[in-house]
Ligand code: HEC
């Protein structure tokens with residue numbers, strides 16, 4: 001593991017020598033960043049940072065990461081194709097930025113939490129977070145999603161969304177509903193699920209549905225998983241979807 005250079009305070013009264021204390025802090029920060037990366041980013045950018053070209057760029061060996069402010073902005077706000085992560089604190093965002101800048105073959109230096117906090121201050125505060133159990137789609141939307149799913153997804157993910165393809169000669173796929181699916185996505189937002197699905201699915205023809213159809217299919221997936229319908233449709237804008245988190249049944 002590489003040592004991160006993080007601007008920190010070294011207080012005279014510290015029992016551990018200053019340099020050692022800083023290294024311990026840096027290692028803890030790197031580890032926190034690694035855990036967050038595994039949970040929130042690895043699905044798209046890969047555990048080894050290789051990405052999933054051409055849909056998702058590699059972060060390993062990516063010179064754009066020299067610009068720490070750019071990473072912070074991408075994570076907080078999202079981009080055209082990357083979901084935003086509005087709920088991460090400045091400390092979490094700093095640990096993530098520090099991790100991707102120094103993991104794998106990267107060596108771009110650490111990122112100070114204070115610097116990240118100042119950047120994040122320029123964005124409006126994150127809205128309240130909701131869960132997939134809060135009635136975030138409508139019955140009509142799930143019904144539309146069911147039709148889109150049958151045409152575009154069922155062939156591989158199965159009519160029952162359990163990953164058993166209708167054609168027994170085809171390989172099995174991950175389930176798209178119920179406990180195993182929820183565990184797989186627990187803690188991720190619907191913006192991440194929407195972006196991932198849109199960028200990579202159907203596997204043989206990504207981006208072939210409209211944004212409306214992708215969220216309709218997600219509404220259908222949630223309804224099959226037993227999540228309740230509500231009064232408002234699931235929108236296809238990432239900012240809103242980023243505030244709805246996948247959680248196990250309460
Ligand atoms: C759903 C897939 C997905 C997830 C999850 C995701 N990303 Fe990305 N990321 C992308 C895509 C796609 C791009 C290319 C962005 C574009 O072209 O709009 C990207 C671009 C980036 C960039 C480069 C931005 C630039 O300005 O060039 C960084 C840095 C980055 N991601 C970091 C992260 C981190 C850190 C996380 C986890 C907190 C993360 N990403 C999660 C898909 C994803």
Ligand code: HEC
Pocket residue numbers: 149152153154155156157172173174175176181184185197201202203204209217
């Ligand atoms: C040609 C077969 C195929 C089709 C069609 C297809 N998928 Fe997939 N899907 C896969 C495979 C294979 C994986 C596993 C990919 C991996 O792990 O890298 C997958 C993974 C996924 C995942 C991630 C599941 C998880 O928990 O890891 C989601 C979500 C998903 N597909 C949604 C969809 C949706 C929605 C559609 C229809 C719009 C669709 N897929 C159509 C083959 C397909």
